[in-house]
Amino acid sequence: MPGIIVVDPITEIIPVTDLDTVQNFLKVYDLETEDREFLERVIDAVTSWLEGPAMLNRRLLARDYAGTFDGDGSTWCYVYDSDGKRLAPINSVTSLVISDVPVNVLPAAKELVVYGGQGKLRLLKTSFTYDYVNVSIQLNAGFSELKLPPEITQGALELIQQKWNNRDKKNLDVVSISALGESVSFRVEDMHQETRAALMQHRLEAFA
Numbered sequence: 001m002p003g004i005i006v007v008d009p010i011t012e013i014i015p016v017t018d019l020d021t022v023q024n025f026l027k028v029y030d031l032e033t034e035d036r037e038f039l040e041r042v043i044d045a046v047t048s049w050l051e052g053p054a055m056l057n058r059r060l061l062a063r064d065y066a067g068t069f070d071g072d073g074s075t076w077c078y079v080y081d082s083d084g085k086r087l088a089p090i091n092s093v094t095s096l097v098i099s100d101v102p103v104n105v106l107p108a109a110k111e112l113v114v115y116g117g118q119g120k121l122r123l124l125k126t127s128f129t130y131d132y133v134n135v136s137i138q139l140n141a142g143f144s145e146l147k148l149p150p151e152i153t154q155g156a157l158e159l160i161q162q163k164w165n166n167r168d169k170k171n172l173d174v175v176s177i178s179a180l181g182e183s184v185s186f187r188v189e190d191m192h193q194e195t196r197a198a199l200m201q202h203r204l205e206a207f208a
Contacts (some may be wrong), residue, residue: 003086014061015043016156017149025157026164042163046156058085062142071128071135079119084202087141088119094137099129151198158191
Protein backbone atom coordinates (compact mmCIF):
# COMPACT_ATOMS: atom_id res chain seq x y z
CA MET A 1 0.00 0.00 0.00
CA PRO A 2 1.44 3.45 -0.89
CA GLY A 3 2.23 5.86 1.89
CA ILE A 4 2.93 3.22 4.51
CA ILE A 5 6.04 2.60 6.60
CA VAL A 6 6.17 -0.52 8.73
CA VAL A 7 8.66 -0.50 11.59
CA ASP A 8 9.35 -2.76 14.55
CA PRO A 9 9.25 -1.65 18.20
CA ILE A 10 12.53 -1.85 20.05
CA THR A 11 10.63 -2.37 23.30
CA GLU A 12 7.60 -4.65 23.00
CA ILE A 13 5.61 -3.98 26.17
CA ILE A 14 5.42 -0.82 28.26
CA PRO A 15 2.60 -1.01 30.86
CA VAL A 16 0.11 1.86 30.83
CA THR A 17 0.01 1.99 34.63
CA ASP A 18 1.96 0.68 37.60
CA LEU A 19 1.29 -1.39 40.67
CA ASP A 20 1.24 1.58 43.09
CA THR A 21 -1.41 3.38 41.02
CA VAL A 22 -3.49 0.21 40.79
CA GLN A 23 -3.31 -0.43 44.53
CA ASN A 24 -4.38 3.13 45.28
CA PHE A 25 -7.30 2.80 42.84
CA LEU A 26 -8.41 -0.52 44.33
CA LYS A 27 -7.62 0.64 47.88
CA VAL A 28 -5.74 -2.57 48.61
CA TYR A 29 -2.38 -2.53 50.36
CA ASP A 30 0.07 -4.95 52.02
CA LEU A 31 -0.61 -7.51 49.34
CA GLU A 32 0.57 -11.07 49.48
CA THR A 33 3.14 -12.02 46.84
CA GLU A 34 0.56 -14.05 44.93
CA ASP A 35 -1.87 -11.12 44.70
CA ARG A 36 0.88 -8.69 43.72
CA GLU A 37 2.05 -10.99 40.92
CA PHE A 38 -1.56 -11.41 39.81
CA LEU A 39 -2.01 -7.66 39.48
CA GLU A 40 1.26 -7.30 37.59
CA ARG A 41 0.07 -9.90 35.08
CA VAL A 42 -3.26 -8.11 34.75
CA ILE A 43 -1.51 -4.79 34.09
CA ASP A 44 0.43 -6.33 31.21
CA ALA A 45 -2.68 -8.06 29.90
CA VAL A 46 -4.73 -4.85 30.01
CA THR A 47 -1.96 -2.95 28.23
CA SER A 48 -1.83 -5.52 25.45
CA TRP A 49 -5.62 -5.63 25.12
CA LEU A 50 -6.01 -1.84 25.00
CA GLU A 51 -3.32 -1.65 22.33
CA GLY A 52 -4.94 -4.44 20.30
CA PRO A 53 -7.24 -4.25 17.26
CA ALA A 54 -10.43 -4.71 19.29
CA MET A 55 -9.75 -1.49 21.20
CA LEU A 56 -7.37 1.40 20.46
CA ASN A 57 -5.17 -0.32 17.88
CA ARG A 58 -2.07 1.68 18.76
CA ARG A 59 1.06 1.47 20.86
CA LEU A 60 0.37 3.80 23.76
CA LEU A 61 3.55 4.73 25.60
CA ALA A 62 6.59 6.13 23.84
CA ARG A 63 9.30 3.82 22.57
CA ASP A 64 11.88 3.66 19.81
CA TYR A 65 11.21 2.04 16.44
CA ALA A 66 13.41 1.10 13.51
CA GLY A 67 12.70 -0.43 10.13
CA THR A 68 13.40 -0.61 6.43
CA PHE A 69 10.85 -0.49 3.63
CA ASP A 70 10.36 -0.10 -0.11
CA GLY A 71 10.28 3.42 -1.50
CA ASP A 72 7.13 4.04 -3.56
CA GLY A 73 7.92 7.42 -5.08
CA SER A 74 5.61 9.34 -2.73
CA THR A 75 6.56 12.38 -0.66
CA TRP A 76 4.55 11.44 2.41
CA CYS A 77 3.62 8.41 4.48
CA TYR A 78 1.86 7.25 7.60
CA VAL A 79 3.90 5.13 10.00
CA TYR A 80 2.66 1.78 11.29
CA ASP A 81 4.27 -0.97 13.31
CA SER A 82 4.60 -4.55 12.17
CA ASP A 83 1.22 -5.42 13.74
CA GLY A 84 -0.62 -2.82 11.65
CA LYS A 85 -0.93 -0.27 14.45
CA ARG A 86 -0.47 3.36 13.40
CA LEU A 87 2.19 5.16 15.40
CA ALA A 88 1.06 8.46 16.88
CA PRO A 89 2.10 10.78 18.21
CA ILE A 90 5.48 10.72 16.48
CA ASN A 91 7.82 12.49 18.87
CA SER A 92 11.01 12.56 16.80
CA VAL A 93 12.75 11.08 13.78
CA THR A 94 16.40 10.40 14.55
CA SER A 95 17.48 8.94 11.22
CA LEU A 96 16.11 8.67 7.68
CA VAL A 97 18.16 7.30 4.78
CA ILE A 98 16.80 6.97 1.24
CA SER A 99 18.83 5.00 -1.30
CA ASP A 100 21.97 5.49 0.82
CA VAL A 101 21.43 9.26 0.99
CA PRO A 102 20.71 10.63 4.52
CA VAL A 103 17.88 13.10 4.93
CA ASN A 104 18.56 15.94 7.35
CA VAL A 105 15.80 15.36 9.89
CA LEU A 106 16.43 18.51 11.93
CA PRO A 107 13.46 20.93 11.72
CA ALA A 108 15.73 23.82 10.73
CA ALA A 109 16.84 21.95 7.60
CA LYS A 110 13.27 21.97 6.25
CA GLU A 111 13.71 18.62 4.52
CA LEU A 112 11.24 16.63 6.63
CA VAL A 113 7.96 17.70 8.22
CA VAL A 114 6.62 15.56 11.07
CA TYR A 115 2.87 15.73 11.67
CA GLY A 116 3.24 14.12 15.06
CA GLY A 117 -0.37 13.78 16.14
CA GLN A 118 -1.38 12.24 12.81
CA GLY A 119 1.58 9.86 12.64
CA LYS A 120 2.49 11.30 9.24
CA LEU A 121 5.82 12.22 7.62
CA ARG A 122 6.28 14.51 4.60
CA LEU A 123 9.42 15.08 2.54
CA LEU A 124 9.93 18.61 1.17
CA LYS A 125 13.03 18.26 -1.03
CA THR A 126 12.96 14.67 -2.20
CA SER A 127 10.73 11.58 -2.25
CA PHE A 128 10.77 8.01 -1.05
CA THR A 129 12.53 6.95 -4.25
CA TYR A 130 10.96 3.92 -5.87
CA ASP A 131 13.11 0.88 -5.12
CA TYR A 132 13.24 -2.31 -3.08
CA VAL A 133 14.10 -2.00 0.65
CA ASN A 134 15.92 1.27 -0.01
CA VAL A 135 14.61 3.34 2.90
CA SER A 136 15.58 3.00 6.54
CA ILE A 137 14.22 4.98 9.46
CA GLN A 138 14.57 5.32 13.22
CA LEU A 139 12.00 7.22 15.25
CA ASN A 140 10.30 7.58 18.60
CA ALA A 141 6.52 7.48 18.89
CA GLY A 142 3.88 7.25 21.59
CA PHE A 143 2.70 9.20 24.61
CA SER A 144 5.07 10.05 27.41
CA GLU A 145 3.91 8.80 30.81
CA LEU A 146 3.12 12.37 31.84
CA LYS A 147 1.06 13.02 28.71
CA LEU A 148 -0.86 9.76 28.51
CA PRO A 149 -4.53 10.83 28.23
CA PRO A 150 -6.16 10.34 31.65
CA GLU A 151 -9.14 8.53 30.16
CA ILE A 152 -6.79 5.79 28.94
CA THR A 153 -5.39 5.37 32.43
CA GLN A 154 -8.90 5.38 33.89
CA GLY A 155 -10.06 2.80 31.37
CA ALA A 156 -7.10 0.57 32.21
CA LEU A 157 -7.82 0.82 35.93
CA GLU A 158 -11.48 -0.08 35.49
CA LEU A 159 -10.51 -3.13 33.41
CA ILE A 160 -7.98 -4.19 36.04
CA GLN A 161 -10.65 -3.81 38.69
CA GLN A 162 -12.83 -6.32 36.80
CA LYS A 163 -10.18 -9.01 37.08
CA TRP A 164 -9.40 -8.15 40.69
CA ASN A 165 -13.06 -8.39 41.73
CA ASN A 166 -13.40 -11.74 39.98
CA ARG A 167 -10.06 -13.21 41.04
CA ASP A 168 -11.66 -15.84 43.30
CA LYS A 169 -14.12 -16.96 40.63
CA LYS A 170 -13.51 -18.93 37.47
CA ASN A 171 -12.25 -15.86 35.66
CA LEU A 172 -8.50 -16.15 36.16
CA ASP A 173 -7.85 -15.97 32.42
CA VAL A 174 -4.89 -13.61 32.82
CA VAL A 175 -1.67 -14.75 31.27
CA SER A 176 1.83 -13.46 30.95
CA ILE A 177 1.87 -11.30 27.85
CA SER A 178 5.20 -12.85 26.89
CA ALA A 179 3.46 -16.17 26.22
CA LEU A 180 2.93 -16.20 22.47
CA GLY A 181 -0.51 -17.10 21.25
CA GLU A 182 -2.25 -16.29 24.55
CA SER A 183 -5.01 -13.70 24.76
CA VAL A 184 -7.17 -12.18 27.46
CA SER A 185 -10.65 -10.71 27.12
CA PHE A 186 -12.26 -7.96 29.16
CA ARG A 187 -15.80 -6.64 29.32
CA VAL A 188 -15.87 -3.07 28.03
CA GLU A 189 -19.56 -2.91 28.85
CA ASP A 190 -18.60 -3.10 32.54
CA MET A 191 -16.67 0.16 32.25
CA HIS A 192 -18.38 3.43 33.00
CA GLN A 193 -20.08 4.67 29.84
CA GLU A 194 -18.30 8.03 29.99
CA THR A 195 -14.92 6.34 30.37
CA ARG A 196 -15.59 3.99 27.47
CA ALA A 197 -16.70 6.80 25.16
CA ALA A 198 -13.70 8.95 26.02
CA LEU A 199 -11.33 6.00 25.67
CA MET A 200 -12.50 5.06 22.17
CA GLN A 201 -11.83 8.57 20.90
CA HIS A 202 -8.17 7.55 20.92
CA ARG A 203 -8.63 4.61 18.57
CA LEU A 204 -6.60 4.62 15.35
CA GLU A 205 -7.57 2.54 12.34
CA ALA A 206 -5.25 -0.12 10.93
CA PHE A 207 -4.37 -0.36 7.28
CA ALA A 208 -5.95 -3.16 5.29
